[in-house]
Amino acid sequence: MATMEHPGSIITTDQWEMVSGLTTSLTHDQALWISGYLAGLSHQARSPVLAGGDAVASTPPTAPAPAPAGPTARVVTVLFASETGNSRELATSLAQAARDQGIEAKVADMAEYRPRTLKDTQDLLVITSTHGDGDPPQTAMDFFEFLEGRKAPKLPQLRYAVLALGDSTYEHYCAAGRRIDERLAELGAQRLVDRVECDVDYDDDAAGWIEAVSRALAPSAAPPGPAPAAAGTAAAGTAPVAVPAAFDKRRPFAAAVLDNVVLTGRGSTKETRHVELSLEDSGLTYQPGDALGVVARNDPALVDALLDQLGLPGDTPVTIKQQDTTLGDALAGTLEITAATPRFLDHWAEITGAAELQALLAPEQSKARTAFLQRHHVLDLVGRFPAPGIDADRFVAGLRPLQPRLYSIASSLAAAPDEAHLTVSTVRYALHDVPRTGVASGYLAERTETDATVPVYIQRNEHFHLADDDTPLLMIGAGTGVAPYRAFMQEREARGATGRSWLFFGERNFRSDFLYQVEWQALLKHGVLSRLDLAFSRDATPKTYVQDRLRRHGRDVYAWLEDGACLYVCGDAAHMAGDVHDALADIVAEHGGLDRDGADDYLAALKRDRRYRLDVY
């Protein structure tokens, strides 16, 4: 009995120490007696100990766990994961058996089930097979990853039972079922009946289990009333710790990285990432359309290289804005040290007196200067035009403060509570054969492995907020410009909004760059997204871009606008935004029978009515 684990938030650590301290000292009979005694006590005291599982081994596992608060009739979810259909079949007959007992039961396939709804589920009956080499069925991988991952919520309110299908000739017999069973217990859920593992001749065992489950579920079996103790302790586990005044640019919140995956598939010419950050306990909230500010730090390698060039040690004291710090810290966290500004050029020309730099200062040299700065960042200037024995304070005086970078939030709090998702394209390039990365995108790509935290704040972006539920949406985005639309769709799905929506998405290659492909497919299937048009510029000749797709469907686009659609354009400012605007102008002109001026007025009017919104960068 000494090898018990803390069952989770169902019981506080102190209580746990007492229980385990006691139980380890108990003989079997004593344990028996106490279990009986505890069982006799009010539900308040009862549930935490039961949740301790083997702590009171003699308690019949079928003992019904207390029902959660609330008078509403319990709904049973029968959740199955199946590769070849066996579990599916069993799930259906189980649901039927439950209904025969007068219990409301719904069947769900793990493939489509939204793990987050576990939080609000009361009774969960899981039937899963095992495949591969001890893995769950392919379609259940996502669910398992969520449940076994750090994002899984505590589930004190949940009662559950697991039926595991397998084949005893396999090494990892019924492994998937076992994993779920153990994990749910870990998360504080309460086992209704013991897990049953069945071999390929599962009929009888399965029937027996179904029998047992429906008996345990029978309304009579469920003891009435809430379980304050359970509820109480659970709440204690999840209650937000009091937060000081909201975090902001100056005092960013250290957001834990929940996930950080490359979205672009093999062979892509790009690297675009999906980054999930936790806002838990920050008190930070946002609206779809808002952006997240990321306060990144410079690449330590670059800092060292720079110190090297300067011949100054990192611990050289410097003062920045009356703040005393060290050169190393300043270069790492507070100053922009990648691209050089014209001001730094002046500054450096003056310090070094280098003729080549001085020559660039003349007003008529502005073009040359820009071109020069393109290819010479701070590191390159300091390297090519050394300033031996330079004073640290003098050097930093030429640099500007490191700015946070903004990223459109790609998620909705309604779908992912306490989270903010980003879609980040990593800036990589080489100058003078030295590989370089963008400060923030490089930081997110290379220096935030999971479990790290990223300093962030919310950047409100009212003008790009989501139009109301029944307004048709025309969403146009290239590359990472699609990010806010993911948030829009998540929000609308969660709200059950009925308005039509049409997405135009553009990237380079279908196979590797179709960002969030499976999510768009599902949104289309479920009618949340009404229409999707794609432009992959490098798959076909002549190259096609979103604006070409807009033109192709000009008649419909115009019709949508006339129907009061709200138009969103997000992504690349350099080309896309302009090209899209021209396309829209042509469309309005052609189908609205207007000349170019008329078309421009039409679009200007749209902008005034906040029905043509831009978020480009």
Next chain:
Amino acid sequence: MSTTDQTDRSRDVSQPLDNLGPDETLKAKSDYLRGTIEHSLLDEITAAVAGDDAKLMKFFGLYQQDDRDIRDERRRQKLEPAFSFMARVRLPGGVCSPSQWLKLDELARAHGGETLRLTTRQTFQLHHIIKQDLRPVMRGLRDVLLDTKAACGDDTRGVMCTVNPNLSSLHAQVYALAKQASDHALHRTGAYREIWYGEQREPADGPEEPFYGRTYMPRKFKIGFAIPPSNDIDVYSQDLGFIAVADGGALKGFNVAIGGGLGRTDQAPKTYPRLADVIGYVDAESLMATIDAVMSVQRDYGDRVDRAHARFKYTIDDKGLEWVTAEIERRLGFALAPARPYTFTSNGDALGWVTGEDGREHCTLFIQNGRIVNTSERPMMDGLRAIAEAHEGTFRITPNQNLIISDLAPEDRPAIEALLKDHGLDEFESRSALRRNSMACVALPTCGLAMAESERYLPDLVTKIEALLDAHGLTEEPITIRMTGCPNGCARPYIAEIGLTGRAPGKYNLYLGGGFHGQRLNKMYLENVGESAILEALDTTLGHYARERRPGERFGDFAIRAGYVAEVEEGRFFND
């Protein structure tokens, strides 16, 4: 003997669709295989086609697949699986011309991942074709008079024919009939021309599928022609097998074998491999009529409720061999003559050069697992292209996934030999006899049903077994070994002396005791085991065989005599 009206009709085509499996409704409602394929091809949101269309496209020799090596990686990336298509060419008897070879080579380089795959039914597969490239590929094939009709689906599959280079004239006669049989049993729907060639639908004069009707066959149906003494096509694995009977060089007729089939499912005892029964003899003149009679019996009485029980072999075991034979004869209008005597000696290939009776030269190349691809040490694809450019005879793909450069004039041989040498394709005897008699199915990463590696793993496993063979002095002993990545049996593992079928990554069932010339099924010796257990078992059994075999005794026969496995007399008892 019971008669037609007494037999159970509750599961066959006589029933309303609602009483039958969903695929029957799908076929019936597909408008002769058109479905919504045209529409699926246009869908830009996915690289796949609609589920029903994927099933219908099989009738056109096209399989939707995805790269399973990166399936999980893409799932994490929120990308759909890397879908592509496999196209299987219809090539009766495995005979193809140099110009056809060159076109296939060109298509494979342009759209097929720069590889060609020779199959165990003597044809080519192109893998990795993306949806947009399907039409170009199909039209490219048409340019050289090839198609992919019925290479899969519930109809007659590629018709096999012994390659037998030595008996040139007999081969010519049988091959001609095999080709005729393939064309004869082909589906007739115009869907193929409309969808893939973009032709207009013609107003149907008469029924679109005179033989098949709207629901086609209950399941795939396989026909093959064997020319003794070679049983390279494994005639007993065919739904309908013909064993050529000749007088001198002249073809007389065929012994008819029915009810072969190997597919099974693990842990499903009702499914089993079955070898065909020889039911009699027919003259060559009656060949097409015999095909119609046999196929129509399966068409009318095959199980259409449960696809796992729909192959002809189960119809025969359900109804009884006599009943089925009688029904065939009833439809033929005459009784089959008693089977003529024949003998098979092997189901393997003789590698290297042979001279046919007509003095023409033939060279059989060992193509490991039928995979044709360029590697740094062996530019195989380039080499074969060069040969196709120089060659004036034909190519023949063998049922063992090998390739014959066939029908050369003696004076042309040196030039071909030089090309073989240049491209490292001339090592015929350098490998162990076991390797030369090895076959593996495709399996991962393309096959959607694979549970374990096969083509990518067998060569390494054989290398390890070769060490055992050396130790026991069996390196030159021909032993057949066949591996598949799942129990479906695409490399005919159940008639190999050593059979391996995948259960899960790195895990296989091991079978022993198959007949060397395909006359006997093997039996499971170890279940669901990994490499070390397999090697251990083979070390013991091979060692024992080396010590105690009788003169000329085959490993498969020995495994039974020595009591490692019991002899399987009938497929029905395979799982006992």
